[in-house]
Amino acid sequence: MALEGRKVAFLVAAEGIEQVELTEPWKAVEEAGGTPELVSVRPGSVQAFNHLDKADTFTVDKVVSEARPTDYDGLVLPGGVANPDNLRQEPSAVRFAGEFFARGKPVAAICHAPWLLIEADVVRGRRLTSYPSLATDLRNAGAEWVDEEVVVDAGLVTSRRPQDLPAFCAKAVEEIGEGAHRSQARSA
Template sequence: MLNGKTIAFLVAPEGIEQVELTEPWQAVKQAGGTPRLISTEEGRVQGYNHLDKADTFPVDATVGEVSPADFDGLVLPGGVANPDFLRTVPEAVGFAKEFFDAGKPVAAICHAPWTLIEADVVRGRKVTSWPSLRTDLRNAGATWEDHEVVICDSGPNTLITSRKPDDLKAFCQAAMDAFAG
């Protein structure tokens, strides 16, 4: 159970794979935790069902308004555009990296490890992702595995990664276990 724990969900203003945001969000709530939506801009963020616009979601705070010290863990949803944008924003990359520096659990699905590559936190770690990131992750020093969920405790924190929306059940369970700590 995540009683009293607050989990950050870091997203770009647009391009989030909606189900990779909403299912882990619901899992945090069902486990008794508090999810908070953090973005690079105020307002609302745009979810997508693959390439089609879906719902919008209200931002709770921007990366400049919060610190990883305010949270017990981090979720990085995927979608191609979401992490591709985040990795170009130094403040967002730094926010993600600080969770590793603080030894807090991080869960990243699909294309989200792109942000972690930019943060230089995957070297020496076991990970999975959407298959097209395999070479990027290996070039960044990670060991890429093709499993629905990979849990890596070999670094300063627990890192949970999954490949795609079909892996969400296993991803959410592993993330909730790590956040419960």
């Protein structure tokens, strides 16, 4: 399988995660033979949402301040408005995401998740997409924003919204399966 023996971090805040943007990529990683691990800002469980309505809770596997990017083969950043907005205010989460770029490891971010990448200062000179309301933020951070279902730029996979999940999941698995991308580190 494409991800056999590979471990993938899913970084989330304590709440505000768009549930389907966590569960669908998680399932794709498992189906490809990989091992997903939920990393968050605090131990215990996190609260997911179906848009604005509370959905399920998920058990945290590791706290981000104790997690090491060297232990993972890739990073997935689910969206939701509150999730990445909270993450970008957590220095340990910003540092964790930035280290994946510095090491050339694949990163997949959907919906509002690129807010965290802006805070980590890793989008300059990159081509990506996001939820449309982030277009100006990404351009102001030096990125080329495009309105496409899925965009791949040297190990960085981005998509706009839950409807893009099939393409997002397929490309995330493909990029993580390929391993490190030397050109990924160019923006770190």
